[in-house]
Amino acid sequence: MTASSLFVLLRIACLLLVGYAGLCLFVYWRQEKMLFFPEQAPLETVRREARMAGFRLWPEDNGDYRALIAEPAGQAVGTCLIWHGNAGSARQRDYLAMPLLRMGMRVVVAEYPGYGARQGGGLREAALVADARILAADLHRRFGEPLIVIGESLGAAFAAAVAGDQSLPVKGVILVTPWRDLAGVARVHYPWLPAGLLLRDRFDNAAALQAYRGPLLVVTADSDEIIPASEGRRLYQALNTPVKRLYEIPGAGHNDWVERVTPEEWRNWLVFAGGTR
Numbered sequence: 001m002t003a004s005s006l007f008v009l010l011r012i013a014c015l016l017l018v019g020y021a022g023l024c025l026f027v028y029w030r031q032e033k034m035l036f037f038p039e040q041a042p043l044e045t046v047r048r049e050a051r052m053a054g055f056r057l058w059p060e061d062n063g064d065y066r067a068l069i070a071e072p073a074g075q076a077v078g079t080c081l082i083w084h085g086n087a088g089s090a091r092q093r094d095y096l097a098m099p100l101l102r103m104g105m106r107v108v109v110a111e112y113p114g115y116g117a118r119q120g121g122g123l124r125e126a127a128l129v130a131d132a133r134i135l136a137a138d139l140h141r142r143f144g145e146p147l148i149v150i151g152e153s154l155g156a157a158f159a160a161a162v163a164g165d166q167s168l169p170v171k172g173v174i175l176v177t178p179w180r181d182l183a184g185v186a187r188v189h190y191p192w193l194p195a196g197l198l199l200r201d202r203f204d205n206a207a208a209l210q211a212y213r214g215p216l217l218v219v220t221a222d223s224d225e226i227i228p229a230s231e232g233r234r235l236y237q238a239l240n241t242p243v244k245r246l247y248e249i250p251g252a253g254h255n256d257w258v259e260r261v262t263p264e265e266w267r268n269w270l271v272f273a274g275g276t277r
Helices: 003-035 043-052 094-102 125-143 153-163 182-189 229-238 263-273
Strands: 056-058 067-070 078-083 105-110 147-152 172-176 216-221 244-249
Touching: 043 056, 067 094, 078 094, 078 125, 078 153, 094 105, 094 263, 105 125, 125 147, 125 153, 147 153, 153 172, 172 263, 182 229, 216 229, 216 263, 229 244, 244 263
Parallel strands: 078 105, 078 147, 147 172, 172 216, 216 244
Antiparallel strands: 056 067, 067 105
16 A cells, blocks of 8 residues: 555545544534424413313413323322423323323323423423422322322433432332433434433433332333333333333334223223222
C-alpha cells in the first residue's frame, strides 16, 4: 500500500469516526424527543374531550389538573391509577378505563407534565417520578385503599417507581408491555450505538421495584415490535416479590394488545392485583 493510499484510508476513517461521534451527540441531546411524543391541547379542549370519553379533570379547582378521573356506575371498590404510553394524552385512554370501570373500580389516568393542557418543562425521569408519587399520595389521601397501579409501556416506569416507594400504600401492580430498563430497549433498536453511555435517564424498572413485595403482574405482547416480549420476561425474572405472575398475549403487537384481551382476562388481572373479587 502506497503512502497516498494509506493517507486516503486514514482520512476516510477519521471522517467516519467524526460522523459517528456527531450522531452520538445528536442522540444524546435529542433523546427526550425520541422517547416522548406528547399531544397538547388547550384546557377547554381537554376538558370537553375528556368529558366525551367519560372522564373529568382531577383536581378541578383551578384548572391545574394532574390526571383524568372516571367513576363506576355504583360505589367504587377501589382505585386504579394508570400511567399510559409515551404518545397522545390521558383523554385518549378510555380503552384502558372501560374494562376497569365495569368491575367497579375508580379509574385515574395520569397526565404527564407537558401533555394535554398541563404545563411542564423538560421530561426528565426524576421530575416525572416525583410527579407520579405526589399524585399517588394525593389519591390515597382522598380515596383510601385499595390502590392498584397500572403502567402501559413507558408508563410502567412510573407505576414501578410508585410501587417501589415503601411510603406509598400500593395494593398491587399491573405492568403491560414493560421493559426491564431503557438501555435494554435502546440496544434492541440501536445496536450500533453505546446506549448505556448515551442515556441521561435510566428508567430501570427492575431497580425501582426492588423493595416491592406485593402482587405484581407482568403482561407482554407476543409480537411486540416496540418493546420485545423478551424485555418483559427479563423484568419478570429480576423481580424479588414472591407474588408475581407473567402473562403473554398471543399474537399481540405493541399497539393492538388491548383488542386481544377479554373481559375475563381483565378480571383475572385485577383479582390477582388485589383490586376486586
